[in-house]
Amino acid sequence: xxxxxxxxxxxxxxxxxxxxxxxxxxxxxxxxxxxxxxxxxxxxxxxxxxxxxxxxxxxxxxxxxxxxxxxxxxxxxxxxxxxxxxxxxxxxxxxxxxxxxxxxxxxxxxxxxxxxxxxxxxxxxxxxxxxxxxxxxxxxxxxxxxxxxxxxxxxxxxxxxxxxxxxxxxxxxxxxxxxxxxxxxxxxxxxxxxxxxxxxxxxxxxxxxxxxxxxxxxxxxxxxxxxxxxxxxxxxxxxxxxxxxxxxxxxxxxxxxxxxxxxxxxxxxxxxxxxxxxxxxxxxxxxxxxxxxxxxxxxxxxxxxxxxxxxxxxxxxxxxxxxxxxxxxxxxxxxxxxxxxxxxxxxxxxxxxxxxxxxxxxxxxxxxxxxxxxxxxxxxxxxxxxxxx
Ligand code: 3PG
Numbered sequence: 001x002x003x004x005x006x007x008x009x010x011x012x013x014x015x016x017x018x019x020x021x022x023x024x025x026x027x028x029x030x031x032x033x034x035x036x037x038x039x040x041x042x043x044x045x046x047x048x049x050x051x052x053x054x055x056x057x058x059x060x061x062x063x064x065x066x067x068x069x070x071x072x073x074x075x076x077x078x079x080x081x082x083x084x085x086x087x088x089x090x091x092x093x094x095x096x097x098x099x100x101x102x103x104x105x106x107x108x109x110x111x112x113x114x115x116x117x118x119x120x121x122x123x124x125x126x127x128x129x130x131x132x133x134x135x136x137x138x139x140x141x142x143x144x145x146x147x148x149x150x151x152x153x154x155x156x157x158x159x160x161x162x163x164x165x166x167x168x169x170x171x172x173x174x175x176x177x178x179x180x181x182x183x184x185x186x187x188x189x190x191x192x193x194x195x196x197x198x199x200x201x202x203x204x205x206x207x208x209x210x211x212x213x214x215x216x217x218x219x220x221x222x223x224x225x226x227x228x229x230x231x232x233x234x235x236x237x238x239x240x241x242x243x244x245x246x247x248x249x250x251x252x253x254x255x256x257x258x259x260x261x262x263x264x265x266x267x268x269x270x271x272x273x274x275x276x277x278x279x280x281x282x283x284x285x286x287x288x289x290x291x292x293x294x295x296x297x298x299x300x301x302x303x304x305x306x307x308x309x310x311x312x313x314x315x316x317x318x319x320x321x322x323x324x325x326x327x328x329x330x331x332x333x334x335x336x337x338x339x340x341x342x343x344x345x346x347x348x349x350x351x352x353x354x355x356x357x358x359x360x361x362x363x364x365x366x367x368x369x370x371x372x373x374x375x376x377x378x379x380x381x382x383x384x385x386x387x388x389x
Contacts (some may be wrong), residue, residue, distance in 0.1 A: 001388035002160035004041065007134055009024045009050030010086075013097060015132035016162060017055045017149050017384075019139040019368070020071075021076060027073050030233035034368055035074075035081040041138045041162035042082055044165030046103055051098060053106045053132055054078075054086075055141040057142065063115030071110050078107060088127035098133050114291060117148045125152035138162025140169065141369035143377075154387035161388055164368070168204030171365035172376055173345035176205060185377075186297075186328065188212035188311030189349065192219075192236050198310070201379035203247040203254075208300050210255040212324070217286055219244070219256050220277055228262070255297065259290030261314065261321065267319050288314030289324040298302070298331045301341065307332055309345040309363075310377060312353040326357040346373030353387065 018038045023030045042052050059069045072088045080085035082105060088108045089096040100106055111117040116124025125148040130136070135157040137143070142150055143165075153159075161169070176183070183206040187195060192215045202209055211219055221227045222240035247254045256277070262284040263272040264329035274290040293313075301307065309332070316322040335341035345354055346367030354360040367373045372382060 001385070003166050004044050004136065004160060004162065007048075007133065007158065007160050007192075009045050009048035009145075011132065012050045012133040013053060013100075014045050014050045014134045014136050015053050015055055015128065015153070015157070016045070016136045017139045017153075018162075019127045019141040020054075020056045020074065021058055021142070022074065022077075024052055024074065024131045026113070029074055029077040032077060032081050037164045037368055038138055038162070039082060041136065041164060042084070042105065044163060045136070047077055050134070051100060051102060051104075053100075053108065053109060055108055055128065056139075057112045057117070057147075057149075059112075061112050063112065063118060065113045069110055069112075075107050078105075111149050116323055117201060118145070120146050120148050120152050122148075122152055124148045125156060129153050129156040132157065135159040136162045137388060138164045139384065139386055140165045140367075140382075141372045143369075143382040144372040144380070146383035150384035151387045153387065154384075159388055165385075166282070167365075170367065171344050171367065172373075174342055175306055176377070177307040180342060182207040182304045183306040183308070184208040184210065184300055184304045186210040186212065186309040186311070186313070187308065188325070189213065190214040190231060190315045192223075192233050192240060195311075195374075196239065197380075198374060199380040200246070201377065203243060203252045204250050205379075206252060206308070208253045208255060208304070209247065210297055210300075210313075210328075212257070212289055213311055213315075215311075216257050216289070219254075220248055220286075225278045226280055226282070227286060228282050230280065230284075230286040253300075255293075255300065257286070257289040257293045258296055259292040260286045261288035261290050261323070262286050263321075264314065266321075269320070272320060287321040290386050291323075291327075294324050294327045294331075297328045301328075301331055301335055303361075304341060307336075307341055307343040308377070309343065309354075310347045310350050310373065312349060316349075316353045316356065322353070322356065325353050329354050329357040329359045333357075333359035336364050337362045346370075346377075 078137035216230040222237040313324040
């Protein structure tokens with residue numbers, strides 16, 4: 001794919017697909033990171049003499065006009081973060097484009113108000129394409145969707161990746177595409193069922209795979225271990241055993257909890273104890289991995305060159321069950337800061353967990369993507385990336 005540097009923006013209108021699907025409470029944007037991350041693309045296009053028209057979605061209005069989901073509510077924040085005049089346009093797009101000033105940015109209404117967006121409709125894509133001369137995709141985090149503004153439009157105009165798209169793809173390639181070895185993956189979260197493809201892909205690619213969170217309980221149970229009242233998908237025992245066998249055949253070490261932290265209640269400060277993995281009482285739940293597990297993960301990280309992380313190791317939302325996640329994340333951050341480890345993390349909960357642990361800044365790269373990061377870890381080709389050629 002091409003980058004901004006391969007295009008001639010002088011006097012041209014750039015249609016820039018961005019992901020500003022940011023968290024909003026009472027019409028106030030509570031986290032502006034996704035907006036901040038589009039600044040380099042907007043600034044570079046302006047510096048190259050182009051005009052910027054932002055294409056974006058917000059939430060899931062499913063092809064209908066839902067006033068609460070209008071991008072009008074966040075246009076002011078976009079203007080503040082970009083430090084530019086941002087004009088929100090809800091209709092008569094062509095007229096607004098004709099009248100725009102050089103360093104004015106246009107923000108078109110939530111594309112998902114149009115049914116043609118999510119159906120990747122050719123006519124809707126053509127209508128969008130008619131508004132510009134060059135298409136720039138800077139929305140890696142929406143690239144797992146084959147929508148009119150992420151897929152079809154790329155075939156209608158000269159197209160390239162924006163700076164953020166370039167940065168995300170570069171970081172992810174360094175982590176799994178062509179990584180320095182050994183590679184460790186940490187995969188946590190509640191359910192194995194949502195991460196089957198991901199685990200299946202990783203066992204053939206990484207040298208060590210740490211499985212944490214509720215998912216680990218399913219793997220323990222699949223080996224005949226009693227997990228008491230823990231979150232566990234007993235019906236996936238066979239699948240878990242298949243993944244273990246596949247890993248063994250591929251020479252991938254699966255790391256499961258070597259000790260467990262159990263409690264009878266899931267609430268802040270609940271009385272908890274650390275036990276061997278096969279000693280969970282019938283009336284207790286496993287809510288975190290214990291210190292012996294963390295010590296072993298730290299040892300593996302010390303020998304590793306690359307780490308890719310998705311999902312917490314325990315019920316990190318509530319202390320003290322955030323201990324394993326925090327400790328392992330701190331170790332990875334320290335190694336990354338010292339230049340000994342390339343660490344890449346992504347996925348909604350993961351970034352929240354690393355922020356909570358206070359170590360996100362020391363990771364080599366934090367992806368801004370949720371679903372797209374997962375699909376990329378599953379080894380899927382993302383349609384929005386593929387369409388860039
Ligand atoms: C995201 O928030 O991950 C992206 O904006 C994609 O949103 P979607 O899952 O609604 O397609």
